[in-house]
Amino acid sequence: MGLAPAPFNAWYFAWFALAPLWILIRQQKFTKQIALLALSWGIGYDGLALSWITGVHPLTWMGVPWLASLLIAIFCWIFITLWGTGIVVFWGIIIGFINQRISKKNLSDNLFLVLIATALWCGLETLWSHTPLWWPAIAYTQSPHNLAILQLNKLSGVNTVTAIIVAVNCLLGEAFLYWHNSNNFKNKFILLSSPLTIIIISHLGGYYLYQIPVSQDDLQPLKIGIVQGNIANEIKLFSRGWRKAIAGYTSGYQRLAKQGVDVVLTPETALPFYWQDILDNSSFYQAVIKEKVPAWVGANGRKAKSYTNSIFTLMGEGKTYSRYDKYKLVPLGEYIPFESILGKLIDRLSPLDAHLAAGKSNQIFDTPFGKAIIAICYESAFPQHFLRQAKAGGEFIITASNNAHYSTTMPAQHHALDVMRAIESDRWAARATNTGYSAIVDPHGNTLWISEIDRYAIHAHTIYRRQNKTLYVRWGDWLTPCLILFSLFSGIFFWVRQIDRLN
Template structure:
């Protein structure tokens, strides 16, 4: 597996200089990794800020046709008159093998809560003019290597999102994030969330971010590689597909309700016993 961390600042990312820099860095990174004979390359969330049809006319897409290595590309998808924050699986022939649309959108950053009421008061933080829409919550992401578990950005905070995909046969985790707009503490917390998702599902996790921290996490939660912050980086690592089903994957959040019931039962019994003792 190859990872590219493009390190494109958010303040230029969606403008001409940012797009030029993204095409240059991700194309060069892809070619470097392909020459190292990786089987697949993962890019971050919104790595190439183009709609897929636009991307097919760019240097990155031509590099895929030239090298023939599968890539998971963070770009924008079209859905009617709206657009999606998506991860595309593109095979060596240039065909789109599969697509995942981000489900958990960021309030104010990607959508306005109660938009009919607040839309005229709160300006959308994204400079994109079209309307961003969420993906369907029951998506499954097929790849040439088997079914993957996918999370974009802060979907890593939603354990059930990963549990559902693992229960449906997901064999490894791919997370794509930006993180460029936060201090160093937040990317570290984000990495820790993916560590937990790897442990819960007993899966290898591959993380590609724009500015850090990208990383490789094994099913025991051990970070085998982590990038530096605010740097351009490419990395290769071997990851493995797994088919195990942990108790959490099988049954979901059964432990917390069980502990809650046990605590309430224990307190109730203690209260009844105390009441009996006082009455005597």
């Protein structure tokens, strides 16, 4: 499963990579063995998929000694891997517990267990996605390559695809087990054909949605210019980086303004200064005054004695129209969980003296072009963040990121997340990153333009404002609670039937 997302992009592995774990769990009698199997599988998946986190090393440019930098990278990798693995361990233990109480030869019991497994996995991923630390959902293994199946996210969000992947894997495992434990040819045929049937029907349904044209009738076009400054982290927060940022973003803005764009989008902390300092004395501000083209600028805002990671809307006449402060901060990177306890033991990775403060969870980003769905970097991993803004009337997506901290695998996975967010909300998306991959994505998830990695780039592209609402935007993730309720009712029925058998 760890080979399914970037950089290997073997998305098809996801359709059978969970089945071996299912078979092993079904064959075990002891909880300890099940927990170890699930832990091993989870470490393999999360550990490989998230190995890009080690790219934070070396941090010597921040004054961190080489060995300490290595230990920080290893600690972060182990911590986030084990956190993600918790989903698999809890899932395996609960399935193992139920498995002890059902027959391995009764088809209805087997299908009941598959239903429970599917609902449980979706429920656990939903729970984890509401914690401060979240990234590797099973469904993102399909992005951005298997766009047909991802269209189903328009129905009930990311868990639509998650449920299908888990169900197919479990049914494959059941078919293997049933083939060895039963002589009932009819039931064997049902279990062998059911996963293939689900794959075919779900992909055909997604392909049908994918073929529906993205209508541009009565939609207002918005020509966005993107500047990818390509400022290495090693110099970003020092005088050399400041000069390069001011020169690069000012030049890029001016060139895009002359191309007739409606607005220019810059990455997260494109100008690593306090916003008031930019307004008081910067060539970028003077360029906006001259060209009269609005810009969305990544910079730092002030919040009491702290600072924020923010995006500002700067109008052509020099006024600040709106501001968005990053809400989902990176644990250990941008803040320390339980800082009152751990703060003396772990130094913050930020070289700034002030503390980074989180924005409010209910922000609405108004722009001169209507409401936008906005996210800064890490927030792309949280679908509910985009859902809230889409429900509030967001007409297009803009994301700003600085992925230069990590290996090139991370920007590719980040792009995959934004593709899913565009599909779920049926919105156009514009991505601006510091070092790549900046991109334009349409509501079907097609990447219409993507920048090269570690290159300075500017690009102008027309996107369209949309006000339609998918079933997911209207109702949210309705599938997961339905699966859980159906599983509970099925469990009650199963329990009553077991009592009748004993009597």
